Amino acid sequence: MKLVALTCSFCGYAATDLAGLQGMKYSSDVTIIRLPCTGRLDVKHVLQAVRMGADGVLVVGCLEGNCNYQYGNLEARKRVEQAKGIMKEIGLEPERVEMVNLASNQPWRFVQAVEDMYVKVERMGPSPLNKVRR
Amino acid sequence: MIIAEQKPIPRIVEMLEGHKSMLVVGCRSCVAICLAGGEKEVSILSEALRIESDLKxxxxxxxxxxxxxxxxxxxVGEMREKVSGHDAIISLACGVGAQVMQELYPDVRVLPGLDTSNMGAPEEQGIYLEKCGGCGDCVLHLTGGICPIARCSKSLLNGPCGGSQNGKCEIDPDVPCGWDQIYHSLERIGRLDLMEVPIPPKDWRRSRSGGPRKIVRKEAVLTPEEKSARGAR
Known part of the structure; x- marks a missing residue:
């Protein structure tokens, strides 16, 4: 399974860092990409990750009300919903894209989110795109 | 500005049957403002089509x-090199843009990726409202700056009709009555007397009923000699 985590540098990315420092274990199948803020997320980024082979995409933003740029995480959630809609339109499971909100000092939440996503994606199986390419 | 919205992706995919190489073309003007066909929407649709292609x-x-x-x-002429080698153009411009593309690239099939809706304006972020009926004979000076053609569901010139209830139109309780808005606008500018002025029947030939409309500004039209000297089309 290939997972991509698009993380805000203020919370999600800092939480992954802390998870590493604390020696927490999570799936090694996740590729972490740092965004300046999830407000930078574009629907295209999600679709591109899927096209390039991700079985699941996790967007990790700050807790609602805690965005360093005020509304970035709220905008990101709307874009994640838009991406889900497009996934559905082209015949891919929208559940392959999810967003979670957490704080930088909550590495366990990041670990949990990755594990939850992994279990969900494993249950769905590889992305239909990856099945076609095999 | 022109308001449009994107067709559902499955409908765009249907239109693409038989084509192999396509150029998705957006426009940075009206359709970018109404978030239907700007650079961002072009990149999203292109990505979705690439996934569709890989899947199928x-x-x-x-x-x-x-x-x-x-x-x-x-x-439109500037994209000639880009068009070369493609057998279809998916236009995310309005219907006008799509037609100009077809005119300039007659050998390539132009497919509309948008449904062009109306001439309107953003009410707030993400909400666009029709404002002008394009009747060719503007009466905004008599109607408090509110277009009775576009904003009244029946395009009444001397309204309101009996379907106006509590400021709303009978077609939908969420749609404001155009003539209620006209009344209140005239009240605000102290010209309620204009409500008493009957607006005569329009000459609809100046609207869509007269066939395709063409406006010629003689002072701007170039003579054949001027065209050739300036290299203009």
Whole structure:
């Protein structure tokens, strides 16, 4: 399974860092990409990750009300919903894209989110795109 | 500005049957403002089509470009190199832009990726409202700056009708009555007397009933000699 985590540098990315420092274990199948803020997320980024082979995409933003740029995480959630809609339109499971909100000092939440996503994606199986390419 | 919205992706995919190489073309003018066909929407649709192609094994080549203004030949002409080698253009410009593209690239099939809706304005972020009926005979000076053609569901010139209830139109309780808005606008500017002025029947030949409309500004039209001297089309 290939997972991509698009993380805000203020919370999600800092939480992954802390998870590493604390020696927490999570799936090694996740590729972490740092965004300046999830407000930078574009629907295209999600679709591109899927096209390039991700079985699941996790967007990790700050807790609602805690965005360093005020509304970035709220905008990101709307874009994640838009991406889900497009996934559905082209015949891919929208559940392959999810967003979670957490704080930088909550590495366990990041670990949990990755594990939850992994279990969900494993249950769905590889992305239909990856099945076609095999 | 022109308001449009994107067609559902499955409908765009249907139109693409038989094509192998397509150029998705956006426009940075009106349709970018109404978030239907700007650079961002072009990149999202292109990505979705690439996934669709990979899923179905269509082998599509999907490229993208966004023009400054797709309704002017000068800008549309600039993408000639990009168009070369493609057998279809998916236009994310309005219907006008799509037609200009077809005119300039007659050998390539132009497919509309948008449904062009109306002449309107953003009410707030993400909400666009029709404002002008394009009747060719403007009466905004008599109606408090509110277009009775576009804003009244029945396009009444001397309203309101009996379906106006509590400021709302009978077609939908969420739609404001155009003539209620006209009344209140005239009240605000102290010209309620205009409600008493009957507006005569319009000459609808100046609207869509007279066939395609053409406006000629003689002072701007170039003579054949001027055209050739300036290299203009």
């Amino acid at each position: 094994g269509n082998g599509w080549q999907v490229d993208e470009v966004t023009l400054e203004r797709a309704c002017e030949k000068e800008w």
